[in-house]
Amino acid sequence: MKKILLTSYLLILVVSVKAMELVQLPLPNSDKIVVRFMFRNGCISDPKGMEGLTELTASTVMEGGTGTYTSSKIKELTYPWAARWSASVDKEVTIFTFEFHKDHAAKMFPVITGLILNPLFAEEDFKRVKSNQSNYVNQVIKASSDEEFSKKALEDLLFRGTNYQHMVSGTSIGLEALTIADVIVHYKSYFSSANLMLGIAGNYTKEYLEQLRSAMNQLPPTHATIAPPALPRSTNGISVEIITKENALGSAIFTGFALPTTRKNDDFAALMIANSWLGEHRKSYSRLYQKIREARSMNYGDYSYIEWYENGGSNMLPPPGVPRSSNYFSIWIRPVQTAEGLKKQYKELSDIKIGHAHFAIRMALREMQLLIDNGMSEADFNLTRDFLRSYMKLYIQTPSRQLGYLMDSKFYNRADYISEMNALLKKVTLQDVNNIMKKYWQTNSMYITILTDDSEAEPLKNSLLKNEVSPMSYSDALKATLPQEILKEDEIVSKYKLNVGQVSIVPIEQMFK
Amino acid sequence: MKKFLIVILFASLLAQSAAIAGNILPYPILQKDMPNGLKVVTIPYDSPGIVAFYIVVRVGSRDEVEPGKTGFAHFFEHMMFRGTDKYSKEKYSEVLKSTGASANANTSLDRTVYHMTGNAEQLETMFELEADRFQNLKYSVQAFKTEAGAVKGEYTKNNSSPYSRLYEAKNNTAFEKHTYKHTTMGFFEDIVDMPNQYEYSLEFFRRFYRPEYCTIIVVGDATQEKVNALAEKYFGTWKRGDFKSSIPEEPSQTATKYVNIQVPQFPPYLDLNYKTPAFSLERNDYHALSILSQILFSERSPLYKKLVVDEQKARSLSGGMYPTRDPNLFNASASIINATDMAYVKSAIIRAIEGAKNNKVDSLVLKETKERIRYSFAMSMDTPDAIANAVSLHLGHRES
Numbered sequence: 008m009k010k011i012l013l014t015s016y017l018l019i020l021v022v023s024v025k026a027m028e029l030v031q032l033p034l035p036n037s038d039k040i041v042v043r044f045m046f047r048n049g050c051i052s053d054p055k056g057m058e059g060l061t062e063l064t065a066s067t068v069m070e071g072g073t074g075t076y077t078s079s080k081i082k083e084l085t086y087p088w089a090a091r092w093s094a095s096v097d098k099e100v101t102i103f104t105f106e107f108h109k110d111h112a113a114k115m116f117p118v119i120t121g122l123i124l125n126p127l128f129a130e131e132d133f134k135r136v137k138s139n140q141s142n143y144v145n146q147v148i149k150a151s152s153d154e155e156f157s158k159k160a161l162e163d164l165l166f167r168g169t170n171y172q173h174m175v176s177g178t179s180i181g182l183e184a185l186t187i188a189d190v191i192v193h194y195k196s197y198f199s200s201a202n203l204m205l206g207i208a209g210n211y212t213k214e215y216l217e218q219l220r221s222a223m224n225q226l227p228p229t230h231a232t233i234a235p236p237a238l239p240r241s242t243n244g245i246s247v248e249i250i251t252k253e254n255a256l257g258s259a260i261f262t263g264f265a266l267p268t269t270r271k272n273d274d275f276a277a278l279m280i281a282n283s284w285l286g287e288h289r290k291s292y293s294r295l296y297q298k299i300r301e302a303r304s305m306n307y308g309d310y311s312y313i314e315w316y317e318n319g320g321s322n323m324l325p326p327p328g329v330p331r332s333s334n335y336f337s338i339w340i341r342p343v344q345t346a347e348g349l350k351k352q353y354k355e356l357s358d359i360k361i362g363h364a365h366f367a368i369r370m371a372l373r374e375m376q377l378l379i380d381n382g383m384s385e386a387d388f389n390l391t392r393d394f395l396r397s398y399m400k401l402y403i404q405t406p407s408r409q410l411g412y413l414m415d416s417k418f419y420n421r422a423d424y425i426s427e428m429n430a431l432l433k434k435v436t437l438q439d440v441n442n443i444m445k446k447y448w449q450t451n452s453m454y455i456t457i458l459t460d461d462s463e464a465e466p467l468k469n470s471l472l473k474n475e476v477s478p479m480s481y482s483d484a485l486k487a488t489l490p491q492e493i494l495k496e497d498e499i500v501s502k503y504k505l506n507v508g509q510v511s512i513v514p515i516e517q518m519f520k
Numbered sequence: 521m522k523k524f525l526i527v528i529l530f531a532s533l534l535a536q537s538a539a540i541a542g543n544i545l546p547y548p549i550l551q552k553d554m555p556n557g558l559k560v561v562t563i564p565y566d567s568p569g570i571v572a573f574y575i576v577v578r579v580g581s582r583d584e585v586e587p588g589k590t591g592f593a594h595f596f597e598h599m600m601f602r603g604t605d606k607y608s609k610e611k612y613s614e615v616l617k618s619t620g621a622s623a624n625a626n627t628s629l630d631r632t633v634y635h636m637t638g639n640a641e642q643l644e645t646m647f648e649l650e651a652d653r654f655q656n657l658k659y660s661v662q663a664f665k666t667e668a669g670a671v672k673g674e675y676t677k678n679n680s681s682p683y684s685r686l687y688e689a690k691n692n693t694a695f696e697k698h699t700y701k702h703t704t705m706g707f708f709e710d711i712v713d714m715p716n717q718y719e720y721s722l723e724f725f726r727r728f729y730r731p732e733y734c735t736i737i738v739v740g741d742a743t744q745e746k747v748n749a750l751a752e753k754y755f756g757t758w759k760r761g762d763f764k765s766s767i768p769e770e771p772s773q774t775a776t777k778y779v780n781i782q783v784p785q786f787p788p789y790l791d792l793n794y795k796t797p798a799f800s801l802e803r804n805d806y807h808a809l810s811i812l813s814q815i816l817f818s819e820r821s822p823l824y825k826k827l828v829v830d831e832q833k834a835r836s837l838s839g840g841m842y843p844t845r846d847p848n849l850f851n852a853s854a855s856i857i858n859a860t861d862m863a864y865v866k867s868a869i870i871r872a873i874e875g876a877k878n879n880k881v882d883s884l885v886l887k888e889t890k891e892r893i894r895y896s897f898a899m900s901m902d903t904p905d906a907i908a909n910a911v912s913l914h915l916g917h918r919e920s
Binding site for chain 1: 639661681896
């Protein structure tokens with residue numbers, strides 16, 4: 008079976024000759040040099056049954072040795088320089104990044120070229136990398152951050168049956184069968200000079216860049232055809248997947264639906280304003296945050312997204328390096344309390360059936376629908392637009408981020424996304440924003456994933472399916488102080504109709520197999 | 521104007537290594553001490569149009585000495601966003617949004633940090649907003665009780681991580697009397713009880729949100745003259761307080777303590793901890809142990825090569841300590857592939873530590889480690905935020 012897979016995999020190797028792309032950002036005052044190699048080849052090119060192969064390949068290359076040095080020898084050699092390098096893989100790109108002090112530019116050259124052009128592919132490096140990657144897929148993702156899990160589960164649901172479904176790190180079964188031979192073939196087949204964008208920033212010389220560029224021409228000139236990225240599935244109604252876990256303290260929620268626009272299109276600017284007002288990432292002045300966290304203290308935060316946001320739990324500003332042409336809108340509702348938890352905390356809530364998840368979803372979707380229906384006010388529009396024009400400058404504070412954003416710009420056929428977006432934002436009108444929401448946003452059809460405690464799943468499923476009233480359950484101490492307007496709004500929200508079509512329950516053990 | 525003590529710290533960190541020409545932080549650190557005890561630090565840095573504005577308050581979970589009040593410093597950080605008479609919560613958000621800044625706050629063992637990074641032309645607005653809430657914070661009982669739920673939400677999200685749960689259990693076991701016994705989040709039962717602590721919150725504000733507990737740090741596109749003038753204008757009349765925390769001393773530990781948490785389907789994880797001295801500007805303990813942790817546990821170390829690369833018994837190996845005001849823990853930890861190797865990995869780590877006690881460190885390795893720390897630090901200082909954070913990390917150690 009494995010041999011057949013490998014053979015069919017080699018047959019799709021076709022010629023695709025293109026010149027290497029180049030992005031330069033000389034910063035003569037910096038003491039650092041950043042070199043990024045972006046290959047337009049991400050985990051969507053993992054062959055079926057070999058999910059996780061691209062990340063395993065990239066990690067084996069970057070955590071391994073070269074023809075001259077073993078991985079341990081390289082670590083020893085570069086130790087005093089504090090040079091850093093790493094691989095990051097996303098759906099559509101793989102990026103190798105090197106950061107080092109300008110004092111070590113010459114010494115780092117053979118390390119960089121050695122790792123990329125002449126990777127050692129030692130069996131022991133491969134074994135170590137594979138073991139860690141498998142451990143992440145089999146155990147760590149399921150037993151660590153519930154909210155990161157629910158985000159990955161949403162992608163699994165949105166893209167089920169497509170090349171965009173599986174996690175970058177792959178699946179349990181896919182990883183299990185992979186060998187060092189698969190990794191070697193994959194590297195040779197997919198990492199070519201034709202799908203490479205070379206970026207360099209910082210205090211480097213022209214000669215250094217020329218040497219790097221010339222060296223990279225030693226990569227294979229062609230690569231295998233990469234299948235087009237799959238689009239998110241459409242759904243009729245709201246389709247919910249509840250994933251159960253023992254002893255989960257809260258319910259972690261993500262919702263999403265297909266969004267057929269990206270940074271490539273000028274209308275993205277108008278959508279950015281609408282989204283920022285509704286749910287700017289980690290900002291207290293967005294609507295969802297104010298309604299769910301600030302007014303009702305249901306959780307730690309609530310945000311909305313018009314593109315993939317890498318590791319939102321740790322990043323305050325969006326990192327570069329994850330450009331995608333297949334896009335979706337999403338809402339992140341951070342863990343809310345379960346019925347079991349609330350019962351333990353407050354004796355007055357001893358008879359509740361469900362926790363806060365149903366109410367929180369109702370609240371979020373209602374707020375979104377109100378925004379679509381009523382549009383933004385002129386004052387909110389102006390404030391949000393001006394905020395974004397200033398705030399986006401913070402995305403590119405370091406040489407690494409500046410370079411990353413410039414390279415991502417090319418992915419989207421732009422020269423400089425940040426400055427172009429600034430110009431577009433300046434031109435956007437309130438009418439544009441209100442129109443764009445009606446064009447792309449709705450709340451009737453979407454996917455929702457909820458990771459929750461096993462005690463919460465069945466009651467929550469029934470509540471969602473039957474559109475049961477889901478009153479907000481406050482402790483007596485808090486409820487006594489809440490203003491009437493909040494309690495009145497709670498009553499409306501508790502009955503807000505959601506177009507739920509189906510709800511399924513999946514034990515966490517069955518995920519990402 | 522005198523150079524800040526941080527300069528001494530950086531100098532000691534970097535002593536005896538000549539790899540990088542010039543200063544490790546090649547920007548002047550300019551400080552003014554105001555009569556009310558507030559310290560104002562300006563670090564002009566080449567970030568055209570961008571400035572980082574930080575206020576560091578020398579209060580953290582270390583100061584939570586009363587029973588039932590664990591997690592309060594962090595909770596209070598949340599309350600600082602709940603408005604004043606002049607700027608209600610909504611108005612504060614609106615003005616903050618108009619500055620286009622990235623703003624937030626964080627609390628740790630010894631300090632609470634409030635930060636805004638954004639348009640340098642809005643520096644005066646930043647000063648005005650912060651001065652107002654630091655001096656005139658005012659929130660209702662309802663706002664107080666509501667915010668407590670958000671803290672519970674934060675605990676809830678953190679709790680899914682086995683590392684968070686182990687950290688909580690470890691500190692609770694390692695310390696008997698000292699307030700490092702509890703984490704900055706606090707114990708869950710105290711978090712659930714937070715809505716009932718309104719009166720205490722007023723007392724907390726009176727005690728710690730005082731000029732003598734605070735340092736303003738401005739890094740980026742700003743001059744010292746401008747920063748000092750704004751500090752005088754907005755913080756000049758802030759009244760000094762008189763509270764001093766009395767932190768229980770931790771008794772000497774006489775025997776090894778153990779704690780474990782069971783997490784099905786999660787890789788076994790071993791965490792060895794040693795009581796170590798507090799951070800000090802006068803003594804080299806912290807620096808020596810930081811260097812030692814790199815020598816013992818970095819990817820270059822013989823132990824890493826043995827356990828992670830050659831034998832593949834551990835997935836990761838790390839060690840180190842935080843620069844805290846009071847004696848805390850030096851830890852060495854490893855994620856282990858097979859639980860049956862736990863004792864083997866533990867012995868190997870202990871042997872490496874005992875070996876360091878009994879043998880001299882190789883002089884070349886020591887030199888290279890210092891060089892590594894220097895370069896790593898130099899390369900990380902590439903934004904106003906990074907510099908402000910580095911400076912704020914060591915502010916808690918300075919009493920006056």
